[in-house]
Amino acid sequence: MCLWLPTWARRRRSWTGSKIETWNLQHATMGKESSFDSPPRRGRHSAVAASFDVLCYGTISLDNIVHVPAMPTPADAPSATADYYKPGGEALTVGVPLSTWGLDVAVAGNEVGEDSYADFIIGELARYPHVDGRWVARRARARTPFSRIFVTPAGECHTVRYWFDDAAYVKPTAAMVRQARLVTTTASGIDESVGAARLARKAGIPVISADAVAPDHPLVPLSDVLIFRAVALPGHFPETTPHEHARRLRAAGGGVVIVTAGDGPVGALDLEGQWIELALYRMQVIDPIGVESLFRAGILYGWLQRWPLPEIIRFANAAAAIWVDAPTAFKRPPTLAEIEALQVARSSATAPTGRPSANDRSVCPICQHPVDPGLFEKHWRLEAAVVQRLRDAYPAWRRVEGICPSCVRPFVGPRLPAAGPVLEEGHPIYGQAERWVWPTPARLYANPHYTGRGVVICFIDSGFYPHPDLTQPENRILACVDATRTPIIEPADFSVPHGTSWHGLMTSVVAAGNGRLSVGDRRDPSSLLRGLASDARLVLVKVSDPRGRINEVDILRGMLWVLGNHERYGINIINLSVGGDKPGRRRRSALNEAVDEAVRRGIVVVAAAGNTGVADLRPPASARGAITVGGLDDRNVLDRSMHRLYSSNWGLTAEGDGKPEVIAPSIWLAAPVLPGTRIAEQNLLLDRLWRAGDETLPLLLKTAAPVLDFDSALVQAPLEEQRYAVRRKLVENKVISPFYQHVDGTSFAAPIVSSVVAQMLEANPGLTPERVKSLLVQTAERLPNEPAERQGHGVVVPERAVAAALREIHGRLSDEPLSPYHLDGDIHFVYHDPRARSVAVIGDFNDWQPGALEMVECVSGVWRAILPEPTPGEYEYKFLVDRDRWLDDPENGLKRPDGYGGFNSVLLVC
Numbered sequence: 001m002c003l004w005l006p007t008w009a010r011r012r013r014s015w016t017g018s019k020i021e022t023w024n025l026q027h028a029t030m031g032k033e034s035s036f037d038s039p040p041r042r043g044r045h046s047a048v049a050a051s052f053d054v055l056c057y058g059t060i061s062l063d064n065i066v067h068v069p070a071m072p073t074p075a076d077a078p079s080a081t082a083d084y085y086k087p088g089g090e091a092l093t094v095g096v097p098l099s100t101w102g103l104d105v106a107v108a109g110n111e112v113g114e115d116s117y118a119d120f121i122i123g124e125l126a127r128y129p130h131v132d133g134r135w136v137a138r139r140a141r142a143r144t145p146f147s148r149i150f151v152t153p154a155g156e157c158h159t160v161r162y163w164f165d166d167a168a169y170v171k172p173t174a175a176m177v178r179q180a181r182l183v184t185t186t187a188s189g190i191d192e193s194v195g196a197a198r199l200a201r202k203a204g205i206p207v208i209s210a211d212a213v214a215p216d217h218p219l220v221p222l223s224d225v226l227i228f229r230a231v232a233l234p235g236h237f238p239e240t241t242p243h244e245h246a247r248r249l250r251a252a253g254g255g256v257v258i259v260t261a262g263d264g265p266v267g268a269l270d271l272e273g274q275w276i277e278l279a280l281y282r283m284q285v286i287d288p289i290g291v292e293s294l295f296r297a298g299i300l301y302g303w304l305q306r307w308p309l310p311e312i313i314r315f316a317n318a319a320a321a322i323w324v325d326a327p328t329a330f331k332r333p334p335t336l337a338e339i340e341a342l343q344v345a346r347s348s349a350t351a352p353t354g355r356p357s358a359n360d361r362s363v364c365p366i367c368q369h370p371v372d373p374g375l376f377e378k379h380w381r382l383e384a385a386v387v388q389r390l391r392d393a394y395p396a397w398r399r400v401e402g403i404c405p406s407c408v409r410p411f412v413g414p415r416l417p418a419a420g421p422v423l424e425e426g427h428p429i430y431g432q433a434e435r436w437v438w439p440t441p442a443r444l445y446a447n448p449h450y451t452g453r454g455v456v457i458c459f460i461d462s463g464f465y466p467h468p469d470l471t472q473p474e475n476r477i478l479a480c481v482d483a484t485r486t487p488i489i490e491p492a493d494f495s496v497p498h499g500t501s502w503h504g505l506m507t508s509v510v511a512a513g514n515g516r517l518s519v520g521d522r523r524d525p526s527s528l529l530r531g532l533a534s535d536a537r538l539v540l541v542k543v544s545d546p547r548g549r550i551n552e553v554d555i556l557r558g559m560l561w562v563l564g565n566h567e568r569y570g571i572n573i574i575n576l577s578v579g580g581d582k583p584g585r586r587r588r589s590a591l592n593e594a595v596d597e598a599v600r601r602g603i604v605v606v607a608a609a610g611n612t613g614v615a616d617l618r619p620p621a622s623a624r625g626a627i628t629v630g631g632l633d634d635r636n637v638l639d640r641s642m643h644r645l646y647s648s649n650w651g652l653t654a655e656g657d658g659k660p661e662v663i664a665p666s667i668w669l670a671a672p673v674l675p676g677t678r679i680a681e682q683n684l685l686l687d688r689l690w691r692a693g694d695e696t697l698p699l700l701l702k703t704a705a706p707v708l709d710f711d712s713a714l715v716q717a718p719l720e721e722q723r724y725a726v727r728r729k730l731v732e733n734k735v736i737s738p739f740y741q742h743v744d745g746t747s748f749a750a751p752i753v754s755s756v757v758a759q760m761l762e763a764n765p766g767l768t769p770e771r772v773k774s775l776l777v778q779t780a781e782r783l784p785n786e787p788a789e790r791q792g793h794g795v796v797v798p799e800r801a802v803a804a805a806l807r808e809i810h811g812r813l814s815d816e817p818l819s820p821y822h823l824d825g826d827i828h829f830v831y832h833d834p835r836a837r838s839v840a841v842i843g844d845f846n847d848w849q850p851g852a853l854e855m856v857e858c859v860s861g862v863w864r865a866i867l868p869e870p871t872p873g874e875y876e877y878k879f880l881v882d883r884d885r886w887l888d889d890p891e892n893g894l895k896r897p898d899g900y901g902g903f904n905s906v907l908l909v910c
Helices: 007-011 018-030 090-100 116-125 192-204 230-236 242-251 291-305 310-326 336-346 374-383 384-393 403-409 501-512 552-569 591-599 678-689 697-702 713-715 721-734 746-763 769-777 798-808
Strands: 054-056 062-067 080-086 105-109 130-137 145-152 157-162 180-186 205-210 224-229 256-260 266-269 275-278 458-462 476-480 539-544 573-576 604-608 627-634 662-665 669-672 735-737 739-744 821-823 824-831 839-843 856-859 861-868 873-881 886-889 895-897 904-910
Touching: 007 739, 018 090, 054 090, 054 242, 054 721, 062 116, 080 090, 080 116, 080 746, 090 105, 090 130, 090 180, 090 291, 090 591, 116 130, 180 192, 180 291, 192 205, 224 230, 230 678, 242 266, 256 291, 266 310, 291 310, 384 403, 403 713, 458 501, 458 552, 458 746, 476 552, 501 539, 501 669, 501 746, 539 552, 539 824, 552 573, 552 591, 573 591, 573 746, 591 604, 604 746, 604 769, 627 746, 627 769, 627 886, 662 746, 669 746, 678 697, 678 721, 697 721, 713 721, 735 824, 746 769, 746 798, 769 798, 798 824, 839 861
Parallel strands: 054 105, 054 180, 062 145, 105 130, 180 205, 205 224, 224 256, 458 539, 458 573, 476 539, 573 604, 604 627, 627 662
Antiparallel strands: 062 080, 145 157, 256 266, 266 275, 669 739, 735 739, 821 824, 824 861, 839 873, 856 861, 873 886, 873 904, 895 904
C-alpha cells in the first residue's frame, strides 16, 4: 500500500521533492514502537507562521448527563442516580482532547449567553491552557445552547436540546483562519461552517470536516478529509454502500473519505483511490457518548503528525476505544501514553496453536535464546515497573522487541504504585503514592481459570443495588426478592438506591463483581477489582425491616423463601453476611434449623462470624451445617509473615463444635460505592481534586467545597492547606477510586469464601456441602502464633481448595501428596484440568522451554510430569496450557510475583 501524502503538503510550494521523499522514508519504517509522547511544535510543518495548531469551528454548548435506572413512563418517575455537567458541542468536544495531547487549539462557533451555563463553559475552558477561547463570544440576549442527556444502565441515551435553533454564530474571518495550521468543522447546517472552510481553502490551510454526506454539500469540495457515519446513509442514500458512497464523494471533489460503522471496521478511501478497512480495538462499551468527536480528534492529531493514513486511523480507533470503555462520570480524554499502550498491547498476533517448528520461534533480544511464540507474546503483559527497570538496564531495548521469561526474572520486584505524594504515613492504603488495594484474586493467589461459571449464589442481606459489576455486559442477577414482610415481593425493584442498599450491594460485588468500573488495566484481568466468582449468577433476597434493622425473624423469612424456591433458580450457595439478635449456643434456633435443612438439601451455606472480637456466635453463624467465616487482617500485603487475625467472633455451637471453620480477608477490601448517594458524589469529586494540578485545584474547590462539607474559607486558603483537606477527606471516605472504597468486617470475608466455593463447584459440580466444607478446612493454612479457636483451620486457600475439588473427581487420587512432591529422587508435578488439550511444565530448570518437560494425561483431566531432581536451590515455574495460557501450580502454596501481573510457583530442592 502506498503511503498517504496530505494534499496540503502537495499544494504548498515551500515543500520540496526531497523533503517529501525524506518524510515518506521516515514514516514507511514507522511501526508500533513509535512514540506519541512528543506532539509537534506549533508551525513545525507549515510554511506560514501559525498562532495555533487547530481551529475548531462548530457548536458550543453545555451538556447535562443524567443517569436513571430506566426512562420515565407515565406510571413511573425513576430517581436519578447521577447528574453532572460538562462542556458540549463539536467545537469543544473535539478541541479539548487535542489540547490534552499538547496541541494549541482555538475554538469558535455560536454565541453564548451571560448566564450560568456560559459561566460553567468558560470556567471549564480555563482548565485547559492550550485552548484559546478568544472567539467564544458572549451576548446578553443570547441563550447558551443546552442538552440534557438521559442515560440508562443499558447504555440507552435520550437527548433533549434547548436553544440550538436560535443560536447565532460568530462569522469566521480571514484573520482568524490564517492563524491555524488546520481547520475542522461539521455539516451542521450553518453557513458559517462553510465560510470557515472557504477561507481556509483560500489560505491553503487543510480542512477536515464531519457529517457532509450529500455529494452536493458545499463542504465536500472544500475538505481534505471527509468523515461520515455509515448509519447516516440508509435515510438519505438507501441503495448505496459506504465504499460506493465514498467514491461518490470523491467524484464530487472530496479528498480522503473516512467512514465509521459503529462496532464495524473503519473504511477509508485514500487519495490514490484505494479502499482500506481497519478493525476496531474491541473494548467493553460503558459509555459511547461523544465517541465521534474523540475519533475526529484522533484523525486531526494524526494528520498533524503526518502519519500514513492507516496509522492515523489506528490512533483514532484506539482513542475512541478507550473513551467508550471509561465510566461516564468525569470522563476525560485518554492520554497519549494510554493510547500508545493500547496500540502496543493489541498489535501482537495471536499465538499459533500446535507445536511450532524451529523456524517459528522468536529470539530474545537480551540473551539471544529462542523463545516459544506462546511465551514470547506474554511480554505485552509485563508490568509497567518491570518494563521501566528493563529500559534502565538496557537503554537500547524496546518493548516491541519482546523478551523471554528468563530475562524478566531479575527485574521482578515488589508491586508498588507509581511514585507520588504519600497520603498518610503508616497506612496500608494511603501510606503510599496511590490509593491502592490488592484485588482479591491476587490477594489470595486464586486460580484465574475458575470464575463460578454455572454456579448460582443467593445473598440474603439488608438490601441491594444492580451494580454494573453485576449487570454489564451481561445481567447475571436471576431474581430480586423483597422478603422484608409478608407477602414476599417477587420480582422486586432494587434499581433505586436506598439507605439499606449498600451492605448487600457490597457483599454481592465482593463475591461476584467483574470489576466493570475498575480503574485497572482492562487488558489484564488480574488488575481489576473483581471477585473470584465473576461469572456466577445471583439471587438477591432483601430481609431488612422498613427501618433498616435486621432481626433473626427477618433472616428466617428469607431462608424459608430460599428453601421453597432453590430448585426453581438452581441455587448452589447461600451467603449470610447478616446475624441474629440473640446468642446461639445452647438454644434451639429456627434459623439454625433452616440453615441445616438447606445443607441437607444440597446447598452450601456460608455465614459471617461477627466483628466484636469476643466468644459469642449468633445464628446463623452458630448453625452446625454452616461454614462460618472469621476474619484475617493481611495488612494489604502479600507477605504472609505479616498477616494477623481480625477482631472477629468465635465460639461453640449447641452441639459443641468449634467455629469458625476458616478465616478470610476482612479488611482493606475493595467494594463499590452505592450510586446516587452523597458519598458517591463526594468520591467522584475527591478523585478529581486529588489528581488536579496546582492551577486547577483552587478553581475546582469553588464548586466542590459545599458538596464535600469543607469550610468556605478553604477556597481562599493556601494550596498546601487545600491539598491537606482533600487528603483527609479521602482517608475519611475510604476512597480507593471514583467508584470503590475499602471496607472491613466478616460480612466481606463470608462472600470471599462463598466465591471460593463457587470456584470449587465449577471445578466439580458433584461436591456435596459436607465435602465442600471438608476440602476447605483440609486445604486451609493456619496462622502461626494465633489462637486455634479464633481461626479454626486457618486462612482459606482458593487454589488448593479448587485443586482438591478437581482431585475429588478421581477418588483414588485424593490421598496423593500435593504437587510438586519428591519421590525416589524425582520431582512429580500433577495438574488437574479436564478442558486442557496439552500441558507443559516450564521454569528455571529447563530455561522456560515448553518442549523440555511435557505433561502426560494419565486419566481424563489428570496431567503428570516427572523431573529428575535438579541441584539444590530454588526454582520458579509455571504450567503452560494449550501452548498459550499459563498459570502457577494451583497446589503449590509457595508463590512469587512473575512480573506479568501474576505469580510463579516456587520449587524448593534441598
